[in-house]
Amino acid sequence: MASSRLYLSAKSAAALDAELMSSGGFSLDQLMELAGLSCAQAVYKSHPPESKRNVLIIAGPGNNGGDGLVAARHLKLFGYDPVVYYPKRPNKDIYNRLFTQLSNLKVSFTDDVNKAITETDQILDAIFGFSFQPPIRDPFVQVIRLLESTEKPVISVDIPSSWNVDSGPPKSGELGAAFMPDVLVSLTAPKPAAKFFKGRHFLGGRFVSKEIAKKWGFSLPDYPGVDQIVELPADNEKL
Template structure:
């Protein structure tokens, strides 16, 4: 966890990498929007997003790729960056909903972006019911960085609403997190902006990306790169 926080801080340090937080949202989110099975836009156009910053940006990318995202964002942040991201979606006419269960009935894919990898503690309202719905639905669910309610180190919880929640796919951003060893579905890595010196400093073994690809698929057992 300390390594992940160090990488994040170093990427945003003006004297080091000079990335802005908004650019760090955009690059991984672009990778999320390229992740199968969401490529089948004609057959599978409706996406319901439960939202973090990455989820907001990914929803915008999906709209531009001719998907029809709906955003569930019950606790809207007062942070200026998040407000700007939400405004961008509203300007595109992307609908926001407070009725998660109702929206779930009309969607064909869910992007789980409720919590980031720094989540810890109890799942608070209104999210326990949402996570239970994600666990029980037969609709494909893709989680960003960490399935919501999972511990970054120890993976799925042994109790609570997230017990037994295993999404269809996982998209790790920057690098796979320790919890990935507990995940056995399709696993993708997105966000190809880690510089060689950071990879060397933190001993990150990152796979190569093909051409202009924004994602690579990883073997859930070995963590090694698979060909898409």
């Protein structure tokens, strides 16, 4: 399949989400749950708890951050010790409920991202998703700089934060240009920015029907066993 038909642009990704929540019959909560579970499974596949138990989840204020909160819940149940940095928490019911779920599981929240990065074994980047538009504002300017410089492995949710969903990483010298996560978890289908990614690449889109995939022009890989994710080949053209 040609690459022009494999990757979902920002506009197409938003339209597909809208279709999944209309004719597809999914709620936002369901899609977020499936996305977060996929991300947690990718963390487990990449760095199981016996090797890297401490996970810092950096959550943004939108749906990408919500995916991170769901992932934090699953990671706790998978045997990890997650810590969440959530500096821009919106006062919306869906995020308040996710916050409550984590609080009930005694998941820790932190206000000190600098200290949290030094103490963690790995980082889940759930800051910005496919709807991200620059400029990056505080406190995430500092966070992106930390992600650029950290030696801890980073797993990004759908899009490496600071990257443009269609054109990839920022230009040399711009904030985020030096950020290359170790793992990328594309959700539903890969986005064009994935062409610039160098690392382990997982896809979490097992819930997509064959009919919807055909309509939007992308293929469905074979997901192993009961996994919600599948690792993609380094050359995405072979999907």
